[in-house]
Amino acid sequence: MLRVRLGLAAGLLGIVVALVLVLARPPLVLAGSNGVAPNFAITFTHGGETICQPGRTLPQGTEAIRVSLSPNIGPRVHLKVSSGSKVITEGERDPGWGVDETVIVSVKRVAHTAYNTRICTDIGPAVEGVQVNGERVKVGGGEAIWLRMEYLRPGRSSWLSLAPSIANRMGLAHAPAGAWVGYLAVAVMIAAAGFASRLVLRELG
Amino acid sequence: MSSSYDTAASQTDAPAMPPTTPGIGARADSHRAIEEAQTERRRAKRLLASSTGALRRVPRAAWTCALIATLGAACWSVITPPFQAPDEQAHFAYVQNLAETGRLPSSSRDEYSVEESQTLADLHQGEVRWHPELTTVSEPADVEKLRHDQAAGLLRAGTGGIGVAATEPPLFYALATIPYELGSSGSLLDRLELVRLMDALMAGLTALFTFMFVRESLPGVPWAWTVGGLAAALMPLLGFTSGFVTPDAMLYAVCAAIFYCLARAFRRGLTWRAAVALGLLIGAGFLTKLNFVGVVPGVMLGLVILAFRGVRDTPDGPRTRRAFGPMALAMAISVAPVCVYALINVITGHPTFGLASSAAHQVSERESLTGEIVYIWEFFLPRLPGMANDFPGLSTLHQVWFNRTVGLYGWLDTTFPPWVYTFALIPAGLMALLALCSLIARRGALLRRKSELLVYVVICVSLLTLIGADSHLGSASEGAGYAQPRYVMPLLPLAAALVALAARGAGRRWGPTIGALIVTLFLAQEIFSQLLSVSRFYG
Numbered sequence: 001m002l003r004v005r006l007g008l009a010a011g012l013l014g015i016v017v018a019l020v021l022v023l024a025r026p027p028l029v030l031a032g033s034n035g036v037a038p039n040f041a042i043t044f045t046h047g048g049e050t051i052c053q054p055g056r057t058l059p060q061g062t063e064a065i066r067v068s069l070s071p072n073i074g075p076r077v078h079l080k081v082s083s084g085s086k087v088i089t090e091g092e093r094d095p096g097w098g099v100d101e102t103v104i105v106s107v108k109r110v111a112h113t114a115y116n117t118r119i120c121t122d123i124g125p126a127v128e129g130v131q132v133n134g135e136r137v138k139v140g141g142g143e144a145i146w147l148r149m150e151y152l153r154p155g156r157s158s159w160l161s162l163a164p165s166i167a168n169r170m171g172l173a174h175a176p177a178g179a180w181v182g183y184l185a186v187a188v189m190i191a192a193a194g195f196a197s198r199l200v201l202r203e204l205g
Numbered sequence: 206m207s208s209s210y211d212t213a214a215s216q217t218d219a220p221a222m223p224p225t226t227p228g229i230g231a232r233a234d235s236h237r238a239i240e241e242a243q244t245e246r247r248r249a250k251r252l253l254a255s256s257t258g259a260l261r262r263v264p265r266a267a268w269t270c271a272l273i274a275t276l277g278a279a280c281w282s283v284i285t286p287p288f289q290a291p292d293e294q295a296h297f298a299y300v301q302n303l304a305e306t307g308r309l310p311s312s313s314r315d316e317y318s319v320e321e322s323q324t325l326a327d328l329h330q331g332e333v334r335w336h337p338e339l340t341t342v343s344e345p346a347d348v349e350k351l352r353h354d355q356a357a358g359l360l361r362a363g364t365g366g367i368g369v370a371a372t373e374p375p376l377f378y379a380l381a382t383i384p385y386e387l388g389s390s391g392s393l394l395d396r397l398e399l400v401r402l403m404d405a406l407m408a409g410l411t412a413l414f415t416f417m418f419v420r421e422s423l424p425g426v427p428w429a430w431t432v433g434g435l436a437a438a439l440m441p442l443l444g445f446t447s448g449f450v451t452p453d454a455m456l457y458a459v460c461a462a463i464f465y466c467l468a469r470a471f472r473r474g475l476t477w478r479a480a481v482a483l484g485l486l487i488g489a490g491f492l493t494k495l496n497f498v499g500v501v502p503g504v505m506l507g508l509v510i511l512a513f514r515g516v517r518d519t520p521d522g523p524r525t526r527r528a529f530g531p532m533a534l535a536m537a538i539s540v541a542p543v544c545v546y547a548l549i550n551v552i553t554g555h556p557t558f559g560l561a562s563s564a565a566h567q568v569s570e571r572e573s574l575t576g577e578i579v580y581i582w583e584f585f586l587p588r589l590p591g592m593a594n595d596f597p598g599l600s601t602l603h604q605v606w607f608n609r610t611v612g613l614y615g616w617l618d619t620t621f622p623p624w625v626y627t628f629a630l631i632p633a634g635l636m637a638l639l640a641l642c643s644l645i646a647r648r649g650a651l652l653r654r655k656s657e658l659l660v661y662v663v664i665c666v667s668l669l670t671l672i673g674a675d676s677h678l679g680s681a682s683e684g685a686g687y688a689q690p691r692y693v694m695p696l697l698p699l700a701a702a703l704v705a706l707a708a709r710g711a712g713r714r715w716g717p718t719i720g721a722l723i724v725t726l727f728l729a730q731e732i733f734s735q736l737l738s739v740s741r742f743y744g
Contacts, residue, residue, distance in 0.1 A: 003715070004718050004721050006718070007717075007718035007719070008724075008725065010722070010725075011721060011722050011725025012725055014725070015729045019732070022733070027740065027744055047598070072685050072686045072688070073605060073685045093623065095604055096600075096605050096608055097620065099617040099686070100336075100337060102336070102338065104337075106623065124598045126597070126598070127596050127685055128680070159740065159744070162744065166743045166744060169340070170283070170284070170739070170743050172342065172348045173341050173343070174283065174287065174394065174398075175287075175392060175395045175398045182739075184283070185280045185284060189276075189277070189280055189732060191276060192280075192439075195272060195273050196438075196439065199273075199435065200431065200720075200721050200724050202266075203427070204431060204720050204721055
């Protein structure tokens, strides 16, 4: 009985600690982009290729880059950002992501703003045609495909401080309407957790 | 107890004799009529008493699991924005078409009603879908436009073109017209939410029958039933899928009930009552979603095996008689609705299986059988030497099925950060190890129940084969769009039994504690999955 109580308490405590850690962090927000328009489906790739293109300015604090690729099951995507011969940051997303019009690749945090960067996107073998949203650009005598890149870094407000505005949004464009819906959802889940805990203590304890 | 109650009731309920006695023959007729009426009344009372008795025999823990699953799904129904879940706009259009015109859909074209089309436009549904960087509408002008159009009384009846759901059978949608009609005086969003809440109730039924299945299949350790039942109730994929308009929610409930009835029949024999229940459930499955076809071979095999095993008067007693009659009855009941549906179509000059006939035609145009088998194998399992590589650079089992079961929400566009999936491998691996230990330790009991296990294995294999074959069929046009764990959720009761086995695998001393930790793990997954969806759509 005591062991079950301790196990349950440890599990619930773990949830609370994880909640605090997650909610205390700010969400990733848009810090900049490479300025390429995300034109829909300019081509498809079956992977196994690398696309290098100008990355323009990479803002300080960038922790992730959103790339305009779209599949049902995404391939491995590796990004390498360099300025001159120096690699500023890089990161990789394992295959299997999707279904999305974009993929977010986490990169090593950029310590200082970098200018005139170059980004190389290495796309691994793909299960299906990967839709590329971006621009066809004339380069030299030929034509190149440029992807849209968006640079993401942590915002200033934590998730917790954003809770009231999130509750407000949950009450719009929805039935039932009103900010109370968000708080009701929280109350319902707390009640569900309570019922589950009580049942565990009664049946397992 | 019940017989004395019946006698007392029959005495008090007996009508008074007529004041005059016209003749002996007339009096005999009158007595006979009274006796028949009393017999009918007694029969009705016995039926009611047996139904309420059956409900009373359901353990409180099962009801609690049902309540938790319903609450979770109801929560998901307010978190997931309208039409930001797979094909919800088509499923709702089916309900609306049926409720407003009384007719089944006439085509797979996306020709929704003016009311739904306008709502989709006002919600920017197409723009938000598959764009995790975009949240739901929140600009005052957009919200005002939406509210204005919701109150405008736009035309609700469409032309019958309801999109991808057109090929689905009608039972779920017919049931959904009840909450739809209840909200008919409200806006489209009101009606949508009411239908979603009906789905949430289905989640409750799924959890209830899953608990009962675990109880029947692992009767030895009662505390483990709760672990399996709660794991199912708290599984976010159940809550998410039962939180939007989709026949999947009902399919899960029907399949969970079938698993329960099968497990019960394997312990107590295929009685007439069990046969009727199974027949009705299989019939309901046929009329709920086409994917149910994948479950049927295993269930039919189960009926045949149960017929040979026969009926036992006590759960573990000797067989007293074969059960071919109940088997035939179950099979007849189960195919009856399909036959009636086909007959009506033939009489009215429509394709035999309605719009599903066109899908069947596509099936006949597949490529080589070997290529298809290889594709289906690799769709779920690692490639074997000598096989062609249909999924280059990808571990489907881990990077698709496992990761997507851990978390994939919204229009399949809402995922956790990649590290979460890596972390989830640890508890999942430990649970798998514990379940394996438990199975090995109880291999003797497993062998004794090999025919029952064979049925479950056939159900799994046939359902997975159907999903893989569908994916293969659509791979040219849709890629691997069928790689969605919600399609394998009809197997939830088996997964719950494995979770219960994992807890038992920790031994008598630590089993309950590990069980408590497993429950909190599923609770955590549910909570963080909901927060993930909130952050994606409203953050």
